Amino acid sequence: MNDTPYLTVDVGRLDRNVHAVAVGAAAAGLDLRPHAKTHKCAEIARRQLDAGAVGLTVATIGEAEAFAAAQPPGGADLFIAYPLWVTEHKGARLRTLAAAARLRVAVDSVEGATRMAAEVRGVDIDVVVEVDSGQHRTGVPPEDAGAVAAAAARVGLRVVGVFTFPGHGYGPGDARRRAAQQETDALAMAAQRLRDNGIDPIVRSGGSTPTIEYAGSDVLTEIRPGVYPFGDAQQMELGTTTADDIALTAVATVVHRTGNRIVADAGSKILGADRPAWASGFGRLLDHADARITSLSEHHAVIEFDDAAVDVGSLPVPGDQVRVVPNHVCTAVNLVDGLIAVTTDGTEEHWPVIARGANA
Amino acid sequence: MNDTPYLTVDVGRLDRNVHAVAVGAAAAGLDLRPHAKTHKCAEIARRQLDAGAVGLTVATIGEAEAFAAAQPPGGADLFIAYPLWVTEHKGARLRTLAAAARLRVAVDSVEGATRMAAEVRGVDIDVVVEVDSGQHRTGVPPEDAGAVAAAAARVGLRVVGVFTFPGHGYGPGDARRRAAQQETDALAMAAQRLRDNGIDPIVRSGGSTPTIEYAGSDVLTEIRPGVYPFGDAQQMELGTTTADDIALTAVATVVHRTGNRIVADAGSKILGADRPAWASGFGRLLDHADARITSLSEHHAVIEFDDAAVDVGSLPVPGDQVRVVPNHVCTAVNLVDGLIAVTTDGTEEHWPVIARGANA
Numbered sequence: 001m002n003d004t005p006y007l008t009v010d011v012g013r014l015d016r017n018v019h020a021v022a023v024g025a026a027a028a029g030l031d032l033r034p035h036a037k038t039h040k041c042a043e044i045a046r047r048q049l050d051a052g053a054v055g056l057t058v059a060t061i062g063e064a065e066a067f068a069a070a071q072p073p074g075g076a077d078l079f080i081a082y083p084l085w086v087t088e089h090k091g092a093r094l095r096t097l098a099a100a101a102r103l104r105v106a107v108d109s110v111e112g113a114t115r116m117a118a119e120v121r122g123v124d125i126d127v128v129v130e131v132d133s134g135q136h137r138t139g140v141p142p143e144d145a146g147a148v149a150a151a152a153a154r155v156g157l158r159v160v161g162v163f164t165f166p167g168h169g170y171g172p173g174d175a176r177r178r179a180a181q182q183e184t185d186a187l188a189m190a191a192q193r194l195r196d197n198g199i200d201p202i203v204r205s206g207g208s209t210p211t212i213e214y215a216g217s218d219v220l221t222e223i224r225p226g227v228y229p230f231g232d233a234q235q236m237e238l239g240t241t242t243a244d245d246i247a248l249t250a251v252a253t254v255v256h257r258t259g260n261r262i263v264a265d266a267g268s269k270i271l272g273a274d275r276p277a278w279a280s281g282f283g284r285l286l287d288h289a290d291a292r293i294t295s296l297s298e299h300h301a302v303i304e305f306d307d308a309a310v311d312v313g314s315l316p317v318p319g320d321q322v323r324v325v326p327n328h329v330c331t332a333v334n335l336v337d338g339l340i341a342v343t344t345d346g347t348e349e350h351w352p353v354i355a356r357g358a359n360a
Numbered sequence: 361m362n363d364t365p366y367l368t369v370d371v372g373r374l375d376r377n378v379h380a381v382a383v384g385a386a387a388a389g390l391d392l393r394p395h396a397k398t399h400k401c402a403e404i405a406r407r408q409l410d411a412g413a414v415g416l417t418v419a420t421i422g423e424a425e426a427f428a429a430a431q432p433p434g435g436a437d438l439f440i441a442y443p444l445w446v447t448e449h450k451g452a453r454l455r456t457l458a459a460a461a462r463l464r465v466a467v468d469s470v471e472g473a474t475r476m477a478a479e480v481r482g483v484d485i486d487v488v489v490e491v492d493s494g495q496h497r498t499g500v501p502p503e504d505a506g507a508v509a510a511a512a513a514r515v516g517l518r519v520v521g522v523f524t525f526p527g528h529g530y531g532p533g534d535a536r537r538r539a540a541q542q543e544t545d546a547l548a549m550a551a552q553r554l555r556d557n558g559i560d561p562i563v564r565s566g567g568s569t570p571t572i573e574y575a576g577s578d579v580l581t582e583i584r585p586g587v588y589p590f591g592d593a594q595q596m597e598l599g600t601t602t603a604d605d606i607a608l609t610a611v612a613t614v615v616h617r618t619g620n621r622i623v624a625d626a627g628s629k630i631l632g633a634d635r636p637a638w639a640s641g642f643g644r645l646l647d648h649a650d651a652r653i654t655s656l657s658e659h660h661a662v663i664e665f666d667d668a669a670v671d672v673g674s675l676p677v678p679g680d681q682v683r684v685v686p687n688h689v690c691t692a693v694n695l696v697d698g699l700i701a702v703t704t705d706g707t708e709e710h711w712p713v714i715a716r717g718a719n720a
Contacts, residue, residue, distance in 0.1 A: 003421075003449055003720035037658060059659045061363075082659060085613045085625070085679055089363055108616060111678050137660050138616040138623050167657065253445045256468060256498040263498050265445070269694050270719045273633040297527065298397060298690055299419045299442060299719070300497050318471050319445050330658055334629050335694070336717055357696055359630045359659070360363035 004253040004321065005266040007336050009351065012344040013247035014229050015047065021212065021228045022051035030215060033057050033079055033205070035226030038330045040355035041339065042070035044229055055102070057081050057224045061093050062358030068101040070354055076101040079205075081163060081224065083108040083130055083138050084116065091119025098123040104203075106130045106163065108139050113152035120157075127157040128203050129194070133186035134179060135167040142186040146193030153199060161203025161221075162190040169211040172278045176238065180214030183207065188219045210240050232329035233284040234276065248339070249286050249323040250332065252301065254316045260305045262316055266324050267299040272331030279327055286323040288315070293324070364613040364681065365626040367696050369711065372704040373607035374589050375407065381572065381588045382411035390575060393417050393439055393565070395586030398690045400715035401699065402430035404589055415462070417441050417584045421453050422718030428461040430714055436461040439565075441523060441584065443468040443490050443498050444476065451479025458483040464563075466490045466523065468499050473512035480517075487517040488563050489554070493546035494539060495527040502546040506553030513559060521563025521581075522550040529571040532638045536598065540574030543567065548579045570600050592689035593644040594636065608699070609646050609683040610692065612661065614676045620665045622676055626684050627659040632691030639687055646683040648675070653684070 025032035034048045035057040045056055045067060055077030058064045064078045078101050084090060097103055098120070105120075107113040108130040116127070129149050132139035140148050149159045164186055169179030183206045191201035205222040206215055212225050227234075230248035231241035252266035268282075273296060275282050282296035285303065295302040301324060305315045316322050326332035333339070334356055341349040385392035394408045395417040405416055405427060415437030418424045424438045438457075443466050444450060457463055458480070465480075467473040468490040476487075489509050492499035500508050509519045524546055529539030543566045551561035565582040566575055572585050587594075590608035591601035612626035628642075633656060635642050642656040645663065655662040661684060665675045676682050686692035693699070699711040 001447065001449060003447070003453075005719050082625075083615050085615045087361065087363070087613075089361060093363075109678060112615070115679065132618075136618075136621070137655070137657060137662055253447075255443050255445045255472070258492075258496075261496070265442075266719075268632070268634065268691055269717075272628070273635070273688075273691060274628065275633070275635070295497070297497060302497055318469060319475065328633075331628055331633060334658075335719075357629075359365050359626075359695075 002251070002340055005250050005270045007270065007332060007339050008249060008251055009339050009341040010247045011341050013245060014044065017229050017231065017245060017247055018047050018051050021225060022053065024212070025223060026052060028215065030220060031222040033222055033224050035081070035224050036067055036355070037063060038226035039229060039333055040066070040353045041351050042067070042354055043341070043351045045070070048229070055079065060358055060360060061090055061097065062360050063355040064097055064101070064103070065093065066355035066358055068097055071101070078102070079104040081106055081165070083112055085112060086116045086119045088119065094120050094125065095123050098125050104128060104160070107148065107152050107157070110148060110151040113148065113157060114155050117152070117155035117157050125158070126160045127152055128161045128163045128205065129159065129190065131162050131164040131186050131190040133164040133166050134182040135165060137167060139164060142189035143193060145190035146197040149194045149199050150197040159194070159199050161201040161205065162187055162194065163203065163205035166207045166211050169208060170234065170238065170276065172238070176210045177214055180211040183211060184219045191219070209235060210238050227329055230329045233325045233327045234279060236284060236325065237279055243286055243289065246286055246325050248329055248333070249325055252322055252324050254318050254320045254322060257317055260307055260310045260315065262303045262305070264301045264303060264322050264324065265299060266301050268296050269298045270332065270335050271296065271301065271324060271326045272328055272335065274328035274331055283327050284325045286325050362611070362700055365610050365630045367630065367692060367699050368609060368611055369699050369701040370607045371701050373605055374404070377589050377591065377605060377607055378407050378411050381585060382413065384572070385583060386412060388575065390580060391582040393582055393584050395441070395584050396427055396715070397423060398586035399589060399693060400426070400713045400718070401711050402427070402714055403701070403711045405430070408589070415439065420718055420720060421450055421457065422720050423715040424457055424461070424463070425453065426715035426718055428457055431461070438462070439464040441466055441525070443472055445472060446476045446479045448479065454480050454485065455483050458485050464488060464520070467508065467512050467517070470508060470511040473508065473517055474515050477512070477515035477517050485518065486520045487512055488521045488523045488565065489519065489550065491522050491524040491546050491550040493524040493526050494542040495525060497527060499524060502549040503553060505550035506557040509554045509559050510557040519554070519559050521561040521565065522547055522554065523563065523565035524567070526567045526571050529568060530594065530598065530636065532598070536570045537574055540571040543571060544579045551579070569595060570598050587689055590689045593685045593687045594639060596644060596685065597639055603646055603649065606646055606685050608689055609685055612682050612684050614678050614680045614682060617677055620667055620670045620675065622663050622665070624661045624663060624682055624684065625659060626661050628656050629658045630692065630695050631656065631661070631684060631686045632688055632695065634688035634691055643687050644685040646685050648682070
């Protein structure tokens, strides 16, 4: 018996989720390059690659280093989907990485491209231009992608395409479909602007677990979903997964009950504190659809049940274990050194989170 | 030059903060038992103890194990301020701990006390009853503290007092003062109920960085603030600290600018995602009082400046480093393996976060 709280993976569900998205991408004619920031775990990366993924997406040089080290000889194929500001030291790390893995990096400004070129010149790295498709985070407006690509090419970078992250698809109602349409439109325009500048946009890469079902293969060549191997409470509430497909939970022990309120020992230090305005709480209970996590401290989840649950005595009591679905699985996994993976025959395996805390 | 993002500690400010609260507690006749979940760091615990702290507070058995291992022979004095549900394995860990450290633990129910007594019977552990002073998380109503204490004593536990955490003092306006008053009232009533049951409430222990300035020594014997060595953006906005006393920041690099919006490479995986409704954003910039972090992704802080900053050209540009103050320093520290501590003479030291991820 593992001491609570801990994160556990249902490997049967995980494999089902990994397979379903791989099949869907293949059917749509899209390369699948899963975002490994979600799981940071070599065992899951291997499953994704075995199912047909063309490579992995990562967010940082540190994550790329971890997955390059974990891959078999022959090398990893890694996309750092972040507009790095390449200092001298980060440049040296990129050059080392490029010797060990096939590497693709991102730029979203002339200054950033110039800086990168000064550090990585001469090594074998693909470059893509980040486009803002409506999230208004990083990325250039699609109409500016050609100018940035041309500037990057002039300073010696090998520009192979464009990418975007439709993060504004994380929202209720019609947000997913609309963000997917904006993603397609933005990539189409940006790709055309590259062509206008004499650069072939071979790569046209988009998100994301909430938007993949709308990804059109006529414009996109590649998708980069992250969350789909596990699912999480955000995805449940967005309607992209159901409780039956959730593959990662925090196992917690109930330590307190007062009336219809229980407190479990999984707090923000294992679930993460993510709580978008449209979410119904700080996570969900896998086995109690009507319960809500109404507040979250570092080591306490305060969970409220409706009075009917109290009346029928169906709510958990102190000493019971509950399975908590984090709102955002990427930040939850980053809080632990390992996952307790339970295979379909009930065997427990320890899967190290090899890129935990690899922020830089 | 360290690669960004990373967490850095200004040791001069840290020592000033540690000293100020120690002096204040001594002047008020209160024992100081800082909550080490904030820093999880032996170097800071040592500073707190050297300044007069009577021991440390921790949240989990794992944290207690880390600090017991880090303390010099003679042993640590640790309070696990959490109503543990003591399984057989956690019981064994508590017994091992009790042999290495002076240990105090918490109960808040008859069932929890019975479970604990079954596992720790015979070893030298103090027990205190957790009281709910208005946060409505764990803890018994103050009027029930006597009954729980008496039940705990009957099953063989050594009950030495009561404690509460006035977490509802984390709020704007008058919340801190009101929560401190409720804390005092709750502990006074709970202590009396112990006396009514023939138990001497030697320990009457309260929070918390936001409420310590109101802590009354006539009822309380002890305070357990956590955040005060560092401060954070929440405390700045609550008015318990100022930018000049903030001792921990995330150093980040600006990677993008569009108009009055910049993006820095410190996201929720190094700042934490805590964002109470009353906070002005997801953290603050130490050197730009008017900037706000309007959204936070795993590796992006989107920071907006007012137009005046743009007009005068005073906002940071790509390649610049900025110092980001996390909203909640306890969850930020838990995301890294170590802190870059900069002493007053400019020397950099690496302080390991020895209890990172010690959730169980």
